[in-house]
Amino acid sequence: MKKVTGIGGIFFKCKDPKAINEWYKTHLGFDTTPYGTSFEWRQSDDSTKKGLTQWNPFAENTKYFEPSAKDFMINYRVENLEALVEELRKENVTIVDKIETYDYGKFVHILDIEGNKIQLWEPHD
Template sequence: MKKVTGIGGIFFKCKDPKKMTAWYQKHLGLPANPYGASFEWYEGDDSTKKAQTQWTPFPETTKYFGPSAQDFMINYRVENLEALVEELKKEGVTIVDKIETYDYGKFVHILDAEGNKVELWEPKD
């Protein structure tokens, strides 16, 4: 079973997300949107299938990265999230929450070997 298919997003804490987004937009040309910046690309296995990676600064007070104490979280694109979660449970991986479904895909959070929160995303491209 193919597990991770790419990086879905890079999320990090900062003092002022709006100021940080504006800085990156001005100095590095990131295409800002209300959630940070999105980078579109085409999948290697199917060069006709468009995908995206999200870059998002969060307020330093966010609880979204909990229970991890880290100031960052990586989102990985995956295929067949339900099957992957079942496999991870069998392997003893900590599943933080239940799978949630939105119009843009399914999400769940796990903890890696050092307790960093990792977001898994099955996109609905």
């Protein structure tokens, strides 16, 4: 069973998300919105299919990364999230919440052995 297929996003805390968005727009050419930016790419096994990697700065006081105390969270792209979550449960991995489904994919959060919160995403590319 293939587990992670790539990085879906990089999320990090900062003092001023708006200023960070502007800095990256000005100096590195990011096409930012209040939610960061999306990097579009083509899938290697089928170049007609697009994929996205999200980049998001969050306010330093966000609760979104909890229960992790870290200043970052990585989103990993996966296939068959339900099957993966069942396998992770059997391996005694901490599952933080329930799988949620949106029009752009399914999500769940887990913790690694150092308490880093990880977001798993099965996208609808």
